[in-house]
Amino acid sequence: MVKNAFAILSMLTLTCGVAWGQGAAPATKPILSGPLAKLDIKDAQTSASRGTPKGTLNIGLHFGIDPGWFDPLGYYGAAHQFYYLVHDALIKPMPQGEFTYSLAERAELSADFRRAAFRLRPGLKFQDGHPLTTADVKWTYENYRGLNFKQLQDKLENIEIVDDRTIVFHFKAPFVDFLDLYNGYGSGIGWIVPRHYHERVGKDGFKARPMGAGPFKFVSQEAGVQVSFEAWDQYWRRAPGVKTINVKAIRDLAARMAGLETGELDVAYGMTGKLLQRVMSDPKLRWNPNFTAPWHLVFPGYNESSSPFHDQRVRQAVSLAINRAFLVKQETQGIGKPWGNWISHETRDALRGDGTDLPVPAYDPAKAKQLLAEAGYPNGFDFDWYVPFAPYYDMAERVLNDLRAVGLRSKLQMLDAPAYMAQTSKGRKGFPGNRTIVQRIDPRPGGAKELIRLYAVCGGQASYTCEPRIESLWTRHEASTDVAERDRLSKEIQRVIIDGYYLVPLYLQPFVHAVTQKVLPEGEAVHRYWDTQNAPFPWPWEVWEVKG
Amino acid sequence: MATIPIGAEGRIAAVRAARRGYRVLRELPMVPLVILTVLAAVAVLAPVLAPHGKLDPVKPTREQCVAKFGAGDCPYVDNAPPFWSAGGRLDTPLGTDFLGRDVLSRLMYGARISLIVALTGTLFAGAIGTVLGVLAGYMGRWWDQIIMRITDAWLTLPSLAFAILLSSVRGPGLWNVVLILALVFWSRYSRAVRGEVLALRERDFVKLAEINGIGKLTIIRRHLIPNVMNTVMVLFSLQVGVAVIIEASLSFLGVGVPPPEPSWGLLMAQERESLLEGRWWLEVFPGICITMLVLSANMLGDWLRVHLDPQLRNR
Numbered sequence: 001m002v003k004n005a006f007a008i009l010s011m012l013t014l015t016c017g018v019a020w021g022q023g024a025a026p027a028t029k030p031i032l033s034g035p036l037a038k039l040d041i042k043d044a045q046t047s048a049s050r051g052t053p054k055g056t057l058n059i060g061l062h063f064g065i066d067p068g069w070f071d072p073l074g075y076y077g078a079a080h081q082f083y084y085l086v087h088d089a090l091i092k093p094m095p096q097g098e099f100t101y102s103l104a105e106r107a108e109l110s111a112d113f114r115r116a117a118f119r120l121r122p123g124l125k126f127q128d129g130h131p132l133t134t135a136d137v138k139w140t141y142e143n144y145r146g147l148n149f150k151q152l153q154d155k156l157e158n159i160e161i162v163d164d165r166t167i168v169f170h171f172k173a174p175f176v177d178f179l180d181l182y183n184g185y186g187s188g189i190g191w192i193v194p195r196h197y198h199e200r201v202g203k204d205g206f207k208a209r210p211m212g213a214g215p216f217k218f219v220s221q222e223a224g225v226q227v228s229f230e231a232w233d234q235y236w237r238r239a240p241g242v243k244t245i246n247v248k249a250i251r252d253l254a255a256r257m258a259g260l261e262t263g264e265l266d267v268a269y270g271m272t273g274k275l276l277q278r279v280m281s282d283p284k285l286r287w288n289p290n291f292t293a294p295w296h297l298v299f300p301g302y303n304e305s306s307s308p309f310h311d312q313r314v315r316q317a318v319s320l321a322i323n324r325a326f327l328v329k330q331e332t333q334g335i336g337k338p339w340g341n342w343i344s345h346e347t348r349d350a351l352r353g354d355g356t357d358l359p360v361p362a363y364d365p366a367k368a369k370q371l372l373a374e375a376g377y378p379n380g381f382d383f384d385w386y387v388p389f390a391p392y393y394d395m396a397e398r399v400l401n402d403l404r405a406v407g408l409r410s411k412l413q414m415l416d417a418p419a420y421m422a423q424t425s426k427g428r429k430g431f432p433g434n435r436t437i438v439q440r441i442d443p444r445p446g447g448a449k450e451l452i453r454l455y456a457v458c459g460g461q462a463s464y465t466c467e468p469r470i471e472s473l474w475t476r477h478e479a480s481t482d483v484a485e486r487d488r489l490s491k492e493i494q495r496v497i498i499d500g501y502y503l504v505p506l507y508l509q510p511f512v513h514a515v516t517q518k519v520l521p522e523g524e525a526v527h528r529y530w531d532t533q534n535a536p537f538p539w540p541w542e543v544w545e546v547k548g
Numbered sequence: 549m550a551t552i553p554i555g556a557e558g559r560i561a562a563v564r565a566a567r568r569g570y571r572v573l574r575e576l577p578m579v580p581l582v583i584l585t586v587l588a589a590v591a592v593l594a595p596v597l598a599p600h601g602k603l604d605p606v607k608p609t610r611e612q613c614v615a616k617f618g619a620g621d622c623p624y625v626d627n628a629p630p631f632w633s634a635g636g637r638l639d640t641p642l643g644t645d646f647l648g649r650d651v652l653s654r655l656m657y658g659a660r661i662s663l664i665v666a667l668t669g670t671l672f673a674g675a676i677g678t679v680l681g682v683l684a685g686y687m688g689r690w691w692d693q694i695i696m697r698i699t700d701a702w703l704t705l706p707s708l709a710f711a712i713l714l715s716s717v718r719g720p721g722l723w724n725v726v727l728i729l730a731l732v733f734w735s736r737y738s739r740a741v742r743g744e745v746l747a748l749r750e751r752d753f754v755k756l757a758e759i760n761g762i763g764k765l766t767i768i769r770r771h772l773i774p775n776v777m778n779t780v781m782v783l784f785s786l787q788v789g790v791a792v793i794i795e796a797s798l799s800f801l802g803v804g805v806p807p808p809e810p811s812w813g814l815l816m817a818q819e820r821e822s823l824l825e826g827r828w829w830l831e832v833f834p835g836i837c838i839t840m841l842v843l844s845a846n847m848l849g850d851w852l853r854v855h856l857d858p859q860l861r862n863r
Contacts, residue, residue: 254821274646274821326623330646394646394818397807401647404603411809414720414802 031119031166035111039179042097047238053231055546056244057519060256062270063390063417064224064249070210071203075146075188077421083184084539085229085245087191087212088236090118090137092184094540095531098348098445099183102237103132103192103213113174113481116182120165126194126213127232134167139195141169146188147425147461148181148454174481177453180446185534215240215542224418225249231542241520241545251391251416260285266519266546269537271512273394276333279514286523287514288530288538289335293344293443294353295395295506298455298464300427301434302502308381308435313371315501318437319361320368321406322399328507331395337508341494342440345508346533348447349487351494353505358498361505368406380407383435387413390420396439399506410437427455427462438464441509445534449477449490456497465502511536520545577851580844587841591659598650599639602657603808605648606640624648627822630829643829645819651829654810655837661811662841665722666791669729673791674784676730677737682772684738685745686764695738702735711794715803725804729791737783744776778856785849789842796838812838 030036061081069079072087083089091107094100101107106119124132138159144152155175160168171178182190197211210218215237216229227247231240248265250256257275259265261282271279271287279287297318302309309315324338338360339345340353351357372380386403388396396412403410413436415423423430424440431438444451457474458466470493477489497503515526529538538544590597600606605624613622615635628644629636636643642651684695711732718724748754749772757767796813798804805811807818812834819830 252820254824257821257824275824278825323623329617330626393802393807397647397818400808401603401605411806414806416802 030108031106031117031162031168032108032110032115037109037111037113039099039107039109040097041091041099041101041107042094044094044101044237045096046236050233050239051241053233053240053243055242055518055548056246057242057267057544057546058259058265059245059247060250060259060265060268061247062253062256062268063251065221065227065247066418066421067207067221067223068418070218071206072188072191072193073140073144073146073198073203075144075191076425078417078536079188080185081247081537081539082210082227083188083191083212084214084537085216085541086210086214086218087193088214089184089190089192090120091179091182092190093445093532093534095528098533099179102184107179109179113176113178114171115168116171116175116178117166117168120167121236122165124213124236125234126197127211127217127234128194128197130194130196131164132192132194132213133164134161135164136192136195137167140191140193141189143193143198144187144189148187149189150461151453152181152187152189176481176483176486177446177449180450183446185444186446186450215540216245219244235542238542240542242541245541245544253391260514260516263516263518265516267513267515267538269511269513270391271514272332272336272510273392276512279512280333284517285514286519286526287512288527289510290513290530290536290538291337291345292509292511292534292536293347293441294339294342294508295439295441296342297399297504297506298438298440299434299502300431300436300438300464302464303466304434306434308375308377308383309437310434311375312501313375314377315504317368317371317375317406318403318408319501319504320364320371321408322361322402322504322506323363323365324361324507325363327395327398327402330398332507332510332512335510335512339505339508341498342503342505343448343451343494344443344534346443347445347451349490350448351491353508357491358495365402365406372407377407380409383408383410383437384433385413385431385436386410387415387420387423387431387436387438389439389441390415390417392439399439425462427460427464428466430462439506443534443536447490448494449486452490452493452497456493456502465497467496467500467502470496470502513538518547520547575855577847580847580851583840583844584848587659587837587844588663590656591663594653594656594660598653598656599641600650600653602654602810603649606644606650608648612637627825627827627830629827642833643827645815645830646822651815651833654815655812655833658810658812658815658834659837659841661722661805661809662792662795662813662838665725665729665795665805665811666788666841669726669795670733670784670787670791672726672730673733673787674737674780677734677739678741678773678776678780680734681738681741682745682768682776685742686749686768686772692742696742699735699738699742703739705732707732707790708794708797711798712801712803715798720803720806722805722809725795725798728798729794732794733787733791736787737780740779740783741776744779745772748772748775782849782853782856785845785852789845789849792838792842792845 068074069082072083088103090102090104091099092102103120103124104118105121108117126132138161141159155171157170157172162168181187184190192213194211198206215232215235217232219228219230221227229245231243233239253273253275256268260268279285299309301307328334328336328338340358340360341351343350345352386396386400393412393414442451454460454462456465456470457463458471473489473493477486480486519526532539608622608625610620612625613619616625626646626648628640630643631638631641640650645651680695684692711728714728714731754767754771757771795804799811799813800817805814807814815834816831822830
């Protein structure tokens with residue numbers, strides 16, 4: 001597996017050093033004039049021989065499917081697993097690297113971060129045979145309304161179409177993070193939507209029957225329950241290995257397990273929890289720990305004085321009350337890791353939460369009770385809701401049990417994934433009142449700063465914290481074009497967040513996936529499917545193969 | 549001529565009373581009554597009867613921790629089997645769940661929630677449905693038209709699907725489930741009561757009351773509602789069983805009573821995976837409780853239906 005800490009270092013680095021036309025893109029002539037920022041974008045792996053797709057891959061997803069996830073223009077939540085099937089991006093995270101060329105064969109960023117340019121591969125087409133040109137790229141950018149859209153639109157001055165394959169983005173001010181946001185997994189804006197088709201069928205029509213330039217064509221869907229895709233053998237990179245992919249929403253862990261055992265499913269996600277031991281001991285199954293990101297707790301509205309979580313001692317008590325070591329043992333058979341940061345270990349610039357950079361949070365219920373008493377809650381208090389991510393309700397109840405032991409009592413609000421993701425993507429605004437704890441996880445690429453921007457600063461689209469100290473550091477971060485300084489500031493903000501208990505990390509989540517013997521290659525080589533960094537799901541899908 | 553010895557009248561009266569009492573008792577549906585009484589008593593006395601708390605894990609012994617985790621201390625021992633199985637203990641007679649909580653105690657407290665939700669939900673539904681049914685049947689004309697068309701439309705809605713829809717709008721919560729049950733089931737009462745009132749309003753005592761200038765509200769209150777109570781009671785007892793099932797289904801689907809409160813449906817939902825692992829006791833005991841309650845309510849309803857209907861009673 002490439003997924004390890006060392007690989008993080010090989011990801012894109014926007015160095016402060018300036019080089020003249022030093023892109024790592026294929027040797028083609030430069031697009032932009034003047035000095036360029038040095039980029040580390042990996043080449044796409046293409047297959048010279050086009051094989052024939054064969055077999056069916058049945059995937060058991062652990063939550064319901066929102067048809068809105070098929071339209072990149074309105075991106076939120078867990079949509080990328082479907083983008084990697086139906087759509088394609090100019091650059092996107094792939095096993096080769098966090099930044100890998102896809103529809104684009106060359107990308108450039110001016111040294112002053114005010115211009116970005118892309119050159120598309122020749123002969124690109126959408127699945128209906130319509131040519132994919134820079135007009136589609138421009139239209140997608142201009143019509144994107146999903147996560148981070150405000151920042152992407154506000155910074156844009158204009159988009160210049162040089163020709164059908166070449167496009168230049170001009171920004172009003174230095175836009176250092178442009179490629180992080182434009183990279184496929186950073187938002188939905190990098191996934192190119194066919195303008196001709198979207199305008200013809202409309203927004204709802206597109207959600208009902210999406211079409212793009214990705215390796216799989218959409219075939220049919222039962223809204224929320226199942227979606228079927230078929231290989232598009234004209235995909236530019238290679239013909240997909242599998243002919244048909246069915247994604248089935250099966251929230252029930254036991255049903256997914258039964259699906260694997262009966263052969264109805266070939267892959268199942270989210271096998272952590274009560275049946276993990278059974279997965280691990282089944283000789284007919286193979287499993288990948290698939291470490292994604294740390295679970296963490298947030299306190300929407302904590303900075304309102306009427307919130308009990310306003311007092312840092314209460315938030316610290318929450319952290320001290322949780323027996324992470326036992327939680328990890330019970331929930332993950334010990335393969336999870338208690339963690340001291342809320343940002344994934346695979347994320348660029350993230351402080352490690354295993355004691356290297358940040359300490360592993362302590363378990364001390366006596367001190368938690370003492371802190372609560374000092375904060376004016378000697379008998380604890382009831383709070384409105386504890387909101388977990390579907391379907392990790394057992395884990396949530398374990399956490400709630402620990403909190404109850406120190407006097408913090410509540411009940412679970414059980415939301416299905418689309419509702420949970422829609423609410424959490426609004427940040428504090430998604431949760432009325434200020435007596436709620438939300439359990440979150442986000443394995444987002446683009447560096448730690450992208451998570452800070454989204455969740456931890458006042459203007460963040462899904463912000464849960466708003467603190468003057470963080471704001472001041474963030475303002476300096478945003479004003480700086482010195483990547484080293486930005487990196488330092490990003491790390492300082494992470495420390496402030498952890499020291500102030502604004503977000504309370506739990507443990508590094510192994511989002512265990514299990515596959516049956518039908519999936520090729522046989523043996524341990526199957527782990528190659530989980531090589532993409534920061535990817536909760538095993539994309540790209542075109543490389544998957546199954547027996548006949 | 550037979551004579552009765554002095555002082556024997558009292559004994560004879562006592563014997564007669566005992567015989568009468570026995571006859572009444574013999575006619576009562578003893579099995580459902582006993583079950584319902586026991587369940588009601590358990591629900592009311594749960595805090596006294598339950599060996600452990602409903603939410604807190606049972607503190608394990610050192611030996612249990614060593615056997616399970618290889619350490620002398622642990623927060624709880626999960627999934628302990630019932631006392632008659634190997635590894636079971638008498639202080640957790642029906643075993644423990646995934647959080648080391650006593651299954652028997654949670655079942656006892658669960659009876660409270662299931663009964664509260666089913667009884668109050670059905671009661672509210674009965675109240676709404678009875679009032680609307682009486683109004684439609686007695687007032688007639690546009691009252692009848694509007695109420696009955698809404699009732700007919702309501703009756704076409706599949707109850708569980710409708711309950712899930714309402715639940716997703718209202719959100720999970722004990723009193724929300726009560727409200728949902730009331731909103732789902734009122735139409736069954738209004739349809740039945742309206743039919744009854746149509747016949748009652750033509751009866752002499754109602755006509756005489758009208759001739760004497762008694763107000764409509766008084767007639768409804770004094771003459772109609774008391775006369776439809778038999779029907780309402782039968783429906784009520786039958787609907788309680790259905791309400792238990794709906795509550796259990798909503799909780800099973802995650803839109804009913806929110807965890808960690810122990811509703812029977814929720815207890816089953818939370819341990820779906822356990823059957824695969826052979827931990828049958830976590831699923832079977834709540835299932836038995838639901839079955840017993842529903843079956844008893846239905847048997848009682850059936851008995852009431854027969855005994856409150858003169859035609860069926862005299863057959």
